[in-house]
Amino acid sequence: MxxxxxxxxxxxxxxxxxxxxxxxxxxxxxxxxxxxxxxxxxxxxxxxxxxxxxxxxxxxxxxxxxxxxxxxxxxxxxxxxxxxxxxxxxxxxxxxxxxxxxxxxxxxxxxxxxxxPATGRSEGVTVAVLTTDAQGRDPRHTAAIRDAVVEGLRDGSLVAPHHRKRTPGVALVGGGPGDPDLITVRGRRLLAEADVVIADRLGPRDLLAELPPHVEVIDAAKIPYGRYMAQEAINHALIEHAKAGKSVVRLKGGDPFVFGRGMEEAQALVEAGIPYTVVPGISSSISVPGAAGIPVTHRGVAHEFTVVSGHVAPDDERSLVDWAALAKLRGTLVVLMGVDKIGKIADTLVAHGKPADTPVALVQEGTTAAQRRVDATLATVAETVRTHEVKPPAVIVIGEVVKVSDGSAPGGAE
Missing domain, CATH: 3.40.50.720 (NAD(P)-binding Rossmann-like Domain)
Incomplete structure (x- = not known):
């Protein structure tokens, strides 16, 4: 028996x-x-x-x-x-x-x-797994089941709907550099629990296909502007959906507060009385060079790195970057959103004393299957971008660390 x-x-x-x-x-x-x-x-x-x-x-x-x-x-x-x-x-x-x-x-x-039992915890839930009979006890099997359930709850792949009323609000989620596996565990879980997701073009798009059918996915680039400017329209959409009692995720590429305008959205939410949380993301400024085999710091080569936005040219009156000071630094310079301005950026750095033969690497579509890396110098980078047809999104790394790489990473140097 x-x-x-x-x-x-x-x-x-x-x-x-x-x-x-x-x-x-x-x-x-x-x-x-x-x-x-x-x-x-x-x-x-x-x-x-x-x-x-x-x-x-x-x-x-x-x-x-x-x-x-x-x-x-x-x-x-x-x-x-x-x-x-x-x-x-x-x-x-x-x-x-x-x-x-x-x-x-x-x-x-x-x-x-x-x-x-084999136990694990995730967001206030304890998972306990027991073998059902004495003859078939297998601790490894129960532990494996425990691990699978807990991991599924943490990363959102195991969706357990909340039946109690949730507090409406907004989560500003950094989606990481592009590979959907590089979003944080918390970010993935909040995505799985969202009613509305307002997503950027550079966010990890593959994750959107995993969302339950009832989730409303809004492309931030296609929100009607009407009487609003682009960012104001996004802020308005976040506020309106949250006021409607919905759980909203604002999904961004990289980290929300690294050139992601996350603080502008947070300030708008505070003014509207909407609770929000910030989920940091892996910034492309570090992860994309790493994925291409480039360390932003390296012993004996670079003791600091600086991240700047290249979305406006150095001679643009709107630029807040001290390019002359950057030219004097010995460390690594990482430029985001600068593909179409890299010629002027390179010329400015050289004009202020940066050696023209300083190595440059451009990593396009970093961490994704389409990742490619193109190497140049400050003297040749503008022409290299044209001849190799480098397109955004791409992270630009300037400095001696570019030469540290052995080129064996995915999308190795061309």
Whole structure:
């Protein structure tokens, strides 16, 4: 006859006495969760691992430095028996049975009255996985199931709709440099929970195809401007959808606050009384050069890097960049949004003292399957952009670090 399955339950151990017999590796793994549960933990063991001893030194547990003795489980609500002494484990287990204390045994699960599930947590949810029968217990299998469920909840691939009313608001989410796998775990989860997604052209577009059918996806470039300027129209759309009680995600490429105008949107939301959260993203200024095999800093080569916007030319009165000062720096210069202005940028840097043979790399569509890298110098970069037909989006790296690369990264130097 098959054994009945274990009955799953969550123990509320705050302030309640828990006895752990044995201070080895099993205790080291299990104690943190018991501490987090607020239990009054008593460890009975003549020795302990350094990590367990540190818990005792910090006052997180009470350590009785001796072997198990009959009576140690009196008044306990829960017991974990995990010594290498089978005789002591059996005696402690018998005491637990007499006192009706739920007891886990690390050496003999069949003799235990409780089993420890494989557990994981994500955003206020605890996932616990138990094997259904004694004969088929497979800790690796249960741990693998636990990991799959928790990872799915974290990255949004396992969608669990909220049935309680959510607080409307806006999440300003950085989508990373382009590869959909490079969005943060939190960003992906918020996408999966959104009612409305307002997306930039440079955001990770592949993620939009994974959204549930009810999610309204709005292309920020196609929002009707009417009486608004482009950014004002986006701000207005964020506010109106949030006021309608919807959960809104503003999906941007890179990081919201690195040339992403994220603060303008945040300020508009504050003025409208709309709650918002910021989810940082991996900036293309660092990740795209890295994906192309270029470190923005390197020992003995560059001790600093500077990121600037190249969307206006150096001679444009709107430019806020001190190009003369940048020309004097010895480190790496990373230019974003500068493909069509790179000729004037290069000329300006050279005019202010930057050597004309300074290496330059242009990385187009970085981190995506279409990534390509084209190398040049300040003297040749304008012509190189034309002859190689380099198009935005592309990250431009100027400095000696360009020569550090071995060219083996995807989209290696042309």
């Amino acid at each position: 098959a054994e009945n399955p274990a009955y799953p339950v969550g123990l509320r151990l705050t302030g309640r006495r828990v006895v752990v017999v044995g201070g080895g590796q099993v205790a080291q793994r299990r104690l943190p969760a018991l501490i987090a549960a607020g239990a009054d933990i008593h460890l009975v063991s003549p020795e302990a691992t350094p990590s367990v001893e540190a818990m005792a030194d910090a006052g997180e547990i009470t350590w009785h430095r001796r072997r198990y003795e009959d009576g140690d489980l009196a008044e306990a609500w829960y017991a974990l028996i995990a010594t290498s002494d089978t005789e002591a484990n059996t005696a402690a287990s018998a005491e637990a049975e007499r006192h009706r204390v739920w007891c886990v045994r690390s050496d003999n699960a069949d003799a235990a009255t409780a089993w420890t």
